[in-house]
Amino acid sequence: MSRIRLYLSNDTSSCAAGTERLVEAWRKRSDVELVRTSSRGAFFLEPMVERESPEGRLAWCRVTADDLPKILAGEGGIPVSAIPFLSMQTRHTFATFGVTEPLSVEAYQAQGGLAGLRAAQAMSPPAIILELKASRLRGRGGAAFPVWKKWDVAATEEADRKYVVANADEGDAGTYCDRMIMEGDPFRLIEGMLICARAIGAGAGYIYCRQEYPAARATVQAAIRAAGEAGWLESGGKPFVIEVVSGAGSYVCGEETALLESLEGRRGVVRARPPHPAQSGLYGKPTIVSNVLTFATVPNILARGGSWHASMGTEGSRGTAVLQLGGRVRQPGLIEVPFGLTLREVLDQFGQGMADGARLKAVQVGGPLGSLFTDAQLDIPICFDAFAKAEAILGHGGIVVFDDETDMLELSRHLMAFVADESCGKCVPCRIGSLRAREILDTIQRGRATAADLSLLTELGDTMKATSLCGLGARAPYPVLSALEHFPMEFHSRLQR
Amino acid sequence: MLALKRYAVKTALPNGLDNLLAHARPSHGDPPNILRILHAVCEVYGYIDPQFIPAIAQSQGVTEADVAGVLSYYPSLYTQPAGRHRIQVCLGESCLANRCDRVVEAIQSALGIPLGQTTPDGRFTLEPVSCVGNCALSPSVRIDGALQGRVRPGDVPRLLDRYR
Ligand SMILES: Cc1cc2nc3c(=O)[nH]c(=O)nc-3n(C[C@H](O)[C@H](O)[C@H](O)COP(=O)(O)O)c2cc1C
Ligand code: FES
Numbered sequence: 001m002s003r004i005r006l007y008l009s010n011d012t013s014s015c016a017a018g019t020e021r022l023v024e025a026w027r028k029r030s031d032v033e034l035v036r037t038s039s040r041g042a043f044f045l046e047p048m049v050e051r052e053s054p055e056g057r058l059a060w061c062r063v064t065a066d067d068l069p070k071i072l073a074g075e076g077g078i079p080v081s082a083i084p085f086l087s088m089q090t091r092h093t094f095a096t097f098g099v100t101e102p103l104s105v106e107a108y109q110a111q112g113g114l115a116g117l118r119a120a121q122a123m124s125p126p127a128i129i130l131e132l133k134a135s136r137l138r139g140r141g142g143a144a145f146p147v148w149k150k151w152d153v154a155a156t157e158e159a160d161r162k163y164v165v166a167n168a169d170e171g172d173a174g175t176y177c178d179r180m181i182m183e184g185d186p187f188r189l190i191e192g193m194l195i196c197a198r199a200i201g202a203g204a205g206y207i208y209c210r211q212e213y214p215a216a217r218a219t220v221q222a223a224i225r226a227a228g229e230a231g232w233l234e235s236g237g238k239p240f241v242i243e244v245v246s247g248a249g250s251y252v253c254g255e256e257t258a259l260l261e262s263l264e265g266r267r268g269v270v271r272a273r274p275p276h277p278a279q280s281g282l283y284g285k286p287t288i289v290s291n292v293l294t295f296a297t298v299p300n301i302l303a304r305g306g307s308w309h310a311s312m313g314t315e316g317s318r319g320t321a322v323l324q325l326g327g328r329v330r331q332p333g334l335i336e337v338p339f340g341l342t343l344r345e346v347l348d349q350f351g352q353g354m355a356d357g358a359r360l361k362a363v364q365v366g367g368p369l370g371s372l373f374t375d376a377q378l379d380i381p382i383c384f385d386a387f388a389k390a391e392a393i394l395g396h397g398g399i400v401v402f403d404d405e406t407d408m409l410e411l412s413r414h415l416m417a418f419v420a421d422e423s424c425g426k427c428v429p430c431r432i433g434s435l436r437a438r439e440i441l442d443t444i445q446r447g448r449a450t451a452a453d454l455s456l457l458t459e460l461g462d463t464m465k466a467t468s469l470c471g472l473g474a475r476a477p478y479p480v481l482s483a484l485e486h487f488p489m490e491f492h493s494r495l496q497r
Numbered sequence: 498m499l500a501l502k503r504y505a506v507k508t509a510l511p512n513g514l515d516n517l518l519a520h521a522r523p524s525h526g527d528p529p530n531i532l533r534i535l536h537a538v539c540e541v542y543g544y545i546d547p548q549f550i551p552a553i554a555q556s557q558g559v560t561e562a563d564v565a566g567v568l569s570y571y572p573s574l575y576t577q578p579a580g581r582h583r584i585q586v587c588l589g590e591s592c593l594a595n596r597c598d599r600v601v602e603a604i605q606s607a608l609g610i611p612l613g614q615t616t617p618d619g620r621f622t623l624e625p626v627s628c629v630g631n632c633a634l635s636p637s638v639r640i641d642g643a644l645q646g647r648v649r650p651g652d653v654p655r656l657l658d659r660y661r
Contacts, residue, residue: 046634173590174589212628213630248535248574264530265529265530326590406594411593
């Protein structure tokens, strides 16, 4: 009897949702073969089980172990292509998610993997950088800096060693696309790093992975071994060694200069810039620090051409936005769409509104340093420029939706306490400012603050914005001050009379 | 002042630490990497006893202050042994939006300890964590590395029972 092949995701979140339980229940059966794939990112449907059919993959959603007879009989499955959350997306970087086994070099190549690297190997380093310039790709880690400019600086520096560093610290709560890439398509990250190495002439690479991602770390390590065995890990005729290094629970270590300090084994304290890492980075050598998603976006650009990438998105934001929807929405999950959709469209079309009966109060975009949006502000297009104009950030694409039970004063205190805890301490505005701001918010909560304290909070915020050394202190006031602006009564009503 | 005076007390190193430190000695010409050695010690022993700082410093050719500085900087370099089971509750924004505070309360009252502490019987350590990348399945709780999503306060007794 031939076994029926079932596909289940091996992603951390899918496992937490229950795929692990299904595998445990079914793995000894002789009538099924269980294949562990990456996740499609439609986490509200997990645990999801798929099977091949003449119409492509069929999916069974929110499956329990008792559903197996139904699945084996082929009853009740829906074509994956008919799941609106997925079919409405424009998947490029995440095109093969849910389809392939993460550590199969054959599957990676069969799905078009390595085409970017092969193209790059046929080009001169300056030509690679020109292709990136034509793509108009901007970094996806938060600062949205043009990728080609950084590479160009590192390429023109004269040095005996250069490094490529993938920023896999993914510190923003509410984001998980880097984790999904490392667990689900690690060769894409490696391919992007190899292309960068060729473009700038680097001899070694590091992946700085947050400690909270043990499965991602293990998968990337296994992928590096597999890539080495397949003979992929070379650049300019020399071996290109990639090492995975673990963080140790510090948020500010996601900031590129603090990350480099941490890679060198020291306290993760921010360095003053200039010089920028592309000029003087790891051990003082030219270093490209880029986000995991940024590296993973590069292979398609080389394979399909910079102009292909530049043809998507908006004027200042080309390509696709990778958004991660969380909080109190009905359908949380990973969304890849061209830049330009409005925040409201994303929440309505993909999120399908709020979870059971909850009402929307505020939306935070861009992690703990991101501004808060009210319902009235949701028509803002998802692109770097519109967000910059609104003094907001897209950051790493995290979108967290809060409902009407949320206490905005408590949320503000929580966010400021986070910054006070995580401040590296190098600059005074951030170190002292965040502490004072948290204290003021504490005082308001205790009913002991006056209107003067509130003005001090605003003043303090303005100072932090203007004078902090890095984005931690400079962005920290935004969520708090936007809460104060949109929900003044929640602050004023608790002042001392 | 007496309290400030340092005595060169040779603390006995636990089994194998000598060996670990010797292996972690930077090879010729390589810069020392304090975080890496501390990770290695933490992995083997579960925590880093501050008493080991002199030995660690010596193995890397750095000062004790260098080691102490790195050790105190990173939250997940533990300086105390944990309970037999480590419970991490996510306090990230997606989990907050999904009422992780109620899950925290449920665990706290089940164990009788606040966040950041270990039960008197040494069974559980309860600690906060900031986002484990499971935000589409908030609230998240991780126990000894096993991640749970969509945790409701009512699930807590059943969850903890598995580790009794
Ligand atoms: C406080 C702080 C935390 C940051 N955390 C991250 C992070 O976790 N991951 C990341 O890729 N970039 C993070 N960044 C941005 C990096 O400094 C840097 O801009 C980025 O890694 C560059 O990569 P990109 O060009 O691909 O965006 C952070 C910045 C700040 C100020
Ligand atoms: S916010 Fe809790 S898992 Fe991300």
